[in-house]
Amino acid sequence: MIYVFALFLLTLLVITAVAIVRTTNLFVAVMLTSIFSLLMAANFFILDAADVALTEAAVGAGVTTVIFLSALALAGDVEQPRLGSRLLPLGTVGVLAVLIIYATFDKPRLGDPDAPVHQHVAPWYLEKTPEYMDIPNVVTAVLSSFRGYDTLGEVFVVFAACIGVLFILGVRPPGPAAELPAEPSGLRHHLIPQVVGRLLVPFIVLFGLYVQFHGEYGPGGGFQAGAIIATGVILYALLEGEAEALRAVPRSVLLGLVVGGALLFGAVGVVCMLMGGAFLDYSVLAADPVFGQQMGIIVIEAGVGMAVCGALLSIFHAFAAREGRP
């Protein structure tokens, strides 16, 4: 039954994707994209990948739409008419599609326990997680301990992406020039969203922190938490205006979060080395190696959360500052 649902949702996904490609109104495309994201999250959920689904939810529900719409406000929402013949792209895509379909013939059945991917390191992870760090969520264990180097790399990718966006959008340094927003942006005369939003923000922040600190037990972790908390602040910025949000959470704090998060992650690794272990081998952090692992995971997840939250908010503010400029 579950597979029928998954198949059904995948069909809807394809229909939505085709519609996104075919529409020339970019605003409509953004709206369809958010439907696409919802479908994607439901699909991940049905396939039992709750961590990924939560990531999709945290990023897709708020941040993506907001950033897409900011970009549309800068760029206009009608697609440029396309030039030249469509035959070449159509042919390329067609050949690729045939190749991919051909490749799937070799794919093992969905959920087949004998598939090669389940024979390699996965059983070892499943077996060793309770022994090494004693936490229920193996995804978090793999992400932050077994494959800690990968996650460190990802955090630095987020860091680099944030710096890249800030360079491209050319935010001025916070100085006297930036202090003159002619008129406050945000919603005016909109009592209902403002009052309800104000009520929601603390709960969103708390939920983000809950996701942050329960990564070991349920779906969640630093990436999702960072995105959720960023969404809470973005909600506040939408309701009360840019300037007000920057007053509540200043830009220096945001940049501090990005840099501090990345450094915190790296510092944990260095501390591990100083205490006589390998880089990012948390076992040496405490007398009891299992507890050391748990501490290490909590600290680096906090680093990830800080970096993601700071990066998303910096990007959001960069877009908004650009928008306010003539």
Added chain:
Amino acid sequence: MIDVVLDVISWVLLALGGACVLIGGIGGLRLPNFYTRIHAASLTDTMATLLIFTGMMLQSGFSLPTMKLFAIMLFLLLTGPTATYALANAALLSGMKPDSGVERDRGASGGVQ
């Protein structure tokens, strides 16, 4: 005995909720214009949410998931009308005229007043 009664009640609630969801979806397609379609959406937003979540809360008894379900229901009932208001207000501000029946018949839709 009490279990059976609770079971029956929750099944009835769930079935009614499913029906509400469906009717709302059908209304979203059948009703003639944007402002009337909002009403269909609000049918699924509120009544279906209430029924389905109450049904599930009865099923799971007094436990932690119940509390989570209650929180979800509360937040949905709080954000649902807010989102609807935001949307309706955006449409109104952008100059989309609601067709207002007899009082302002014709001319109201599409024309300048």
Added chain:
Amino acid sequence: MYILVSIAILVTMVLALVRALLGPTVYDRVLAVNVFGTKTVLLLSVIAFLYGRPDFLDLALAYALINVVGILAVLEFFQDRSRKQQGADND
């Protein structure tokens, strides 16, 4: 029973998708997205129960909390645009 409810929700998702594809106005599409969002929350909760894994409810909670942000962003987008248009008209 959960299966019946989730089928009802899936059918409504299709209807909302049809509305999103048909339009005709932009607002109809946004409305469809909104309906789709609430339906997703319902579907996720129901499936969490169907699976017997109520600890997965976190996902539905996340959506219930932050789905509204997208719609508010749309409201601000249209307001900004109408303000800009008014500014352009006055110039």
Added chain:
Amino acid sequence: MSQHGEAQLPAVLLLLLVLAVSWVLWSGLYKPLLLGLGVFSCLLSVYMALRMGFFRNQAMMSLLPRLPGYWWWLLREIARSSVEVARIILKPSMPISPTLVELASQADSEAGQVILGNSITLSPGTVTLDLHEGKLLVHCLTRDTARELQAGEVSRRAAALERN
């Protein structure tokens, strides 16, 4: 509008309590480490709320004790109008007669007006289109619901919430 310094202690404590209860109920794990992190999270959330002017309007507090009774009434109202709207949608002829109603809110406080506006949107068949300076613009699916709205029971009950 100054946002600092005017936060009242009871409101802050109430928010802290609500957040702490939510944390405990969401988490369901009572290890000392997680409870400690929970305390930290609640304090951080309250601090953020404080910075964001959460406590700007105090009226919310005084509404709370009467809210459950209001919800109960609203629930029955929602159930009744849901049946009506469902019947209209399912009838092949779809007897709708969309009507606009302008309504003056009897509630004075921001929170009271918001509750009124959202209650109207919550009950199927009526949607608040605009709420500005105590005036509501409401779209009704049929003329009957419009007439009912103009009779003003919702407005009266929402206003009664804030009377002490």
